Amino acid sequence: MNDQHNPEFKPTKTVPNTHVDLSDIINLFDLEKRAAEIMTKMAYEYVASGAADELTVRWNRESLDNLKLNPSVLRDVSQLDTRISLFGDELPYPILIAPTAFHKIMHPEGELATARGAGVASATYVISSFTTTPLEEIAEVATQPLWFQLYVQDDRSLVKDLVQKAEAVGCRALCVTVDTPVPGIRNRQDRVNFRLPDEVKAPYMHGLGDQKKLLTWADIDWLNSFSNIPVLLKGILNPADAEQAVQAGVSGIIVSNHSGRNLDTVPATIDVLPGIANQVNKRVPLLMDGGIRRGTDVLKALAQGADAVLVGKPVCFGLACGGADGVSKVMTILRTEFELAMTLTGRTTIASIDRSVIWKPA
Numbered sequence: 449m450n451d452q453h454n455p456e457f458k459p460t461k462t463v464p465n466t467h468v469d470l471s472d473i474i475n476l477f478d479l480e481k482r483a484a485e486i487m488t489k490m491a492y493e494y495v496a497s498g499a500a501d502e503l504t505v506r507w508n509r510e511s512l513d514n515l516k517l518n519p520s521v522l523r524d525v526s527q528l529d530t531r532i533s534l535f536g537d538e539l540p541y542p543i544l545i546a547p548t549a550f551h552k553i554m555h556p557e558g559e560l561a562t563a564r565g566a567g568v569a570s571a572t573y574v575i576s577s578f579t580t581t582p583l584e585e586i587a588e589v590a591t592q593p594l595w596f597q598l599y600v601q602d603d604r605s606l607v608k609d610l611v612q613k614a615e616a617v618g619c620r621a622l623c624v625t626v627d628t629p630v631p632g633i634r635n636r637q638d639r640v641n642f643r644l645p646d647e648v649k650a651p652y653m654h655g656l657g658d659q660k661k662l663l664t665w666a667d668i669d670w671l672n673s674f675s676n677i678p679v680l681l682k683g684i685l686n687p688a689d690a691e692q693a694v695q696a697g698v699s700g701i702i703v704s705n706h707s708g709r710n711l712d713t714v715p716a717t718i719d720v721l722p723g724i725a726n727q728v729n730k731r732v733p734l735l736m737d738g739g740i741r742r743g744t745d746v747l748k749a750l751a752q753g754a755d756a757v758l759v760g761k762p763v764c765f766g767l768a769c770g771g772a773d774g775v776s777k778v779m780t781i782l783r784t785e786f787e788l789a790m791t792l793t794g795r796t797t798i799a800s801i802d803r804s805v806i807w808k809p810a
């Protein structure tokens with residue numbers, strides 16, 4: 449979509465209206481480089497940074513890189529089926545847009561551009577509690593399933609209202625983020641004195657810093673008691689918590705370390721995934737995020753037990769560089785790479801992607 453031809457497009461002073469030529473963007477790493485050149489320093493540092501020494505940020509990538517693939521040859525790979533079913537919806541491929549905050553600091557059209565890009569790419573978009581656009585407006589432009597990510601704030605009656613609003617606009621699932629009782633150490637954000645520009649508002653949130661009544665398992669029971677949509681927990685990193693989540697009756701689990709943005713030195717998500725997958729044993733869908741940048745990463749995550757993955761930072765960079773076009777480009781690049789990875793490893797269905805895809809020394 450071209451901004452100039454979009455009747456809803458209103459330039460703001462929030463971010464420069466940079467619309468990059470996306471034709472030289474071949475992969476998701478190209479996009480991050482381009483984003484670093486065109487985003488405001490504050491927005492770039494917000495998106496790109498991790499907690500403290502960023503060891504977990506690095507490990508997410510290193511552990512994915514260190515897994516090697518084990519192709520099977522001479523199989524008929526002329527027909528691929530990449531569809532999955534999640535909570536009654538069919539997704540054409542197993543990659544979702546992770547919830548990320550403050551899209552209007554990345555692009556003037558903010559979450560509307562993200563929703564439009566998701567629509568073009570046939571991707572499910574998980575809206576952040578820190579959306580800078582009202583849910584109704586996002587729902588109006590969305591053509592693919594929306595999910596909602598929930599941060600539980602102290603005022604539980606407002607939390608209930610927000611869940612009900614998400615349901616009312618048609619969100620299909622609720623991802624309750626459980627890894628952020630307090631914000632992590634964000635040295636790079638502190639150095640640029642990160643704050644929202646005055647004209648950008650997150651209408652549903654009153655900040656994370658003032659959470660005094662901490663979220664506990666009792667709150668998950670409470671959410672389950674009234675939510676009419678499936679409740680997933682986002683930010684699980686060990687089998688014991690995954691087991692407790694299943695016992696609590698959640699509908700799904702997202703293995704996540706918040707892209708290494710919260711507690712530095714927790715392990716890479718791809719490393720904890722197999723143990724959690726063994727524990728959960730397919731009782732509920734298992735999703736994973738953190739460092740997914742290549743189609744082979746998606747394949748590896750599915751091989752280690754995920755049913756689907758989410759991508760965060762690349763979508764932010766795509767949004768910054770090209771609004772809806774940039775978002776759809778990110779998803780389409782990853783989808784295309786994933787299909788190639790399936791073809792070249794001889795796996796034509798999602799069900800056929802198991803641990804045998806990962807190479808092991810004899």
Ligand SMILES: Cc1cc2nc3c(=O)[nH]c(=O)nc-3n(C[C@H](O)[C@H](O)[C@H](O)COP(=O)(O)O)c2cc1C
Pocket residue numbers: 494495496546547548549576577578597625682704705706707709737738739740758759760761762764
């Ligand atoms: C800029 C940014 C903002 C984020 N905001 C949220 C948020 O509001 N809620 C949440 O649950 N996770 C948030 N996350 C974490 C993502 O949902 C996701 O777990 C993570 O980004 C996935 O890793 P990746 O970015 O390496 O793909 C954010 C991540 C980034 C990069």
Ligand SMILES: O=C(O)C(=O)c1ccccc1
Pocket residue numbers: 549578628631656706709
């Ligand atoms: O940046 C984040 O990762 C995040 O989840 C968040 C969003 C808004 C405010 C503080 C943290």
